[in-house]
Amino acid sequence: MSVENQLPATWTTHYSCPDVSTVTSSYTGRLWSQDLHPQNWSKYQVWEWLQQNLDMHQIDATSIPFQNFDLDGRQLCNMDYQDFTRAAGSVGPILFQSLAEVKWNVQYGQTDLFTQGDIKTEIDVEFPCSMPPFKEEPSFYSTSELFDLKSSLQPNTMLVSPAPSSPDPKRSRGRTNQVKRHNPRGTHLWEFIRDILLYPERNPGLIKWEDRSDGVFRFLKSEAVAQLWGKKKNNSSMTYEKLSRAMRYYYKREILERVDGRRLVYKFGRNARGWRESEK
DNA sequence: ACAGTATTTCCTGGTT
DNA sequence: TAACCAGGAAATACTG
CATH class of the missing domain: 1.10.10.10 (Winged helix-like DNA-binding domain superfamily/Winged helix DNA-binding domain)
Known part of the structure; x- marks a missing residue:
């Protein structure tokens, strides 16, 4: 059985955690439009989104009651700020903000600027990780742990993916990697x-x-x-x-x-x- | 630059 | 034979 066969459609299509540069380029549209509007997410997609937010903010998965998010996209979209806080405590605001931004991006976020490129390589790169972090003060974790996506949300700064840190002269074996994102110590x-x-x-x-x-x-x-x-x-x-x-x-x-x-x-x-x- | 942790990559050899 | 399992050894990726 091939891997593609093993992967459920929702995962092949939606689950990934691309680095910033790919995220930004994938902010483009086609993957995002109608069918990916959170309003239309399945329960499973909601769950994925949740997971990715936790990952991104390094919040332990056990620290929020998942049963409160046994919802489909429509239900999720009907939640207001209070609902999120009720459902996820201190993590609520993060989720609220994240969802708000996803909605915004689906609606207006993607412009032609990034519609370059070949879909094939980006097709498996999309959302959850592209959740922009919220900017308000997260009282419970330091902003330094956040992705440096603040800038990546601004179209003009997004395309240049500067491969930050390491010079890294000799290349690796096998591994296809592009840009080293500031990947906060993720889940083990x-x-x-x-x-x-x-x-x-x-x-x-x-x-x-x-x-x-x-x-x-x-x-x-x-x-x-x-x-x-x-x-x-x-x-x-x-x-x-x-x-x-x-x-x-x-x-x-x-x-x-x-x-x-x-x-x-x-x-x-x-x-x-x-x-x-x-x-x- | 450097040490330490957590893999990642490769490999030989054994098992189901 | 394919798909696993065991670990050793060494390379990497990242963090502090």
Whole structure:
């Protein structure tokens, strides 16, 4: 089975975490218009948006009650500021702002300026990560943790993607990377896996609990998960082979426990937090 | 520039 | 044979 087949449509089409330069160029339109208006999001898309916002702001997924966002796009769009605060506490304002900006961008944001380029390479690059951070003071985290997107929202500064920091003379092997974004320490692999697992109703058959209370789970679509992880890390050459190596390193740290004899099965270890139902 | 962490990449060899 | 699993070794990416 190909990876494309493994990936649910919504994920292939919508899930990604591009770097700033790609985000900006993808702000263009076509991917955004009618069918991507938040008003028309499915529950799953709402969930994706939520996840991406948490990622972007480095908010632990367990810190907000996801059940309050078991909504489709229309319901989401009907929420006002108060509703967001009620639903997500201190994270509410971030979400509110994020949604407002998505709406704005769908409506007016994209102009011809960025409609360059070949759709193919941008097609898998779009929204959640392109959520602009909100500008008001987030009292609970430092602005330095934010993406430096403030500027990227301004069309004129967006196109030039200056590959900031490192000179990086010798190139890497395999990995296709363009611009090193200021990628705040994102979610770790095991947290990424955990977060997919946490909401099975929205997990499109990628990973499944084998024993919920024991923390045993199984990959159903190993390569698809690897692709998603790769997207999150902006690494298009990620494979299950490599992802699983990283998983095996978790054994020593007791973030995972070994489950032998069962292919694609892993178990959370004593150092993995946030996966138990009681911790949700 | 540098050290440390967390992968990522590659590889050999074994198993299902 | 394909798809996994085990880990070692070394390279990378990023952070402080």
